[in-house]
Amino acid sequence: MLTEIAFHHDQTDAQIADWLADRLRRDLGQRDGTVAITVPGGSTPFPIFAELAKHDLIWDRIEIWPGDDRCVPADHEASNYGRLAEALKDTGTKVVPLEEGSQPPHFALAWLGMGTDGHIASLFPNTDPQVDDDRQVRRLTPDPLPPEAPFDRVTMTLPKLLSAESLMFVIRGAEKLALFEAAAKGENDLPVARLLGHARGEVACFA
Numbered sequence: 001m002l003t004e005i006a007f008h009h010d011q012t013d014a015q016i017a018d019w020l021a022d023r024l025r026r027d028l029g030q031r032d033g034t035v036a037i038t039v040p041g042g043s044t045p046f047p048i049f050a051e052l053a054k055h056d057l058i059w060d061r062i063e064i065w066p067g068d069d070r071c072v073p074a075d076h077e078a079s080n081y082g083r084l085a086e087a088l089k090d091t092g093t094k095v096v097p098l099e100e101g102s103q104p105p106h107f108a109l110a111w112l113g114m115g116t117d118g119h120i121a122s123l124f125p126n127t128d129p130q131v132d133d134d135r136q137v138r139r140l141t142p143d144p145l146p147p148e149a150p151f152d153r154v155t156m157t158l159p160k161l162l163s164a165e166s167l168m169f170v171i172r173g174a175e176k177l178a179l180f181e182a183a184a185k186g187e188n189d190l191p192v193a194r195l196l197g198h199a200r201g202e203v204a205c206f207a
């Protein structure tokens, strides 16, 4: 059975950041130690990070990992890690770079974006991502290379993303939303559909 997705339409960046902050507060209150989450790169999440950074949270108990990255130095403009660390630098939170040999922790939440080709993290259609992948992290080459970031990628795999306690998407624009909804109904076999088809926990989609 396909998982239920809670859709939240017409959400501003500030509203999405409020939801995330509430979720982090809840998770921090429910457990001791660190709460780890994974987040997307690209363009969509950065205005939301700017809003999130305004929230009063116990930031030193939060660890944030990019779910994927471009194989470029941290100070390159295409580096998801570099941009994320810069966006959150005043909070005091720990941002951890994703590398091929990384052993990411258990995630309370995996926040994902999606490309217009149905890729999530850096699991592009040509890479044929599998839900039974025996690795947590892989280096991959998108084909075609996306013009806005034409680099090899390092990415969390489907099983690693699916092991998060809950999944959250931010899908901006009608074209992406239609593709996401089709994937959620199992109408395509794109990477996002493979993930959604195996999701068993809470899934929220902000549009």
Ligand SMILES: O=C1O[C@H](COP(=O)(O)O)[C@@H](O)[C@H](O)[C@H]1O
Residues within 6 Å of the ligand: 039, 040, 041, 042, 043, 044, 045, 068, 069, 070, 080, 112, 113, 114, 115, 116, 119, 120, 121, 122, 149
């Ligand atoms: O390359 C990437 O693309 C996707 C989508 O990015 P957007 O710019 O369309 O929001 C992103 O989720 C992924 O993390 C990123 O590395």
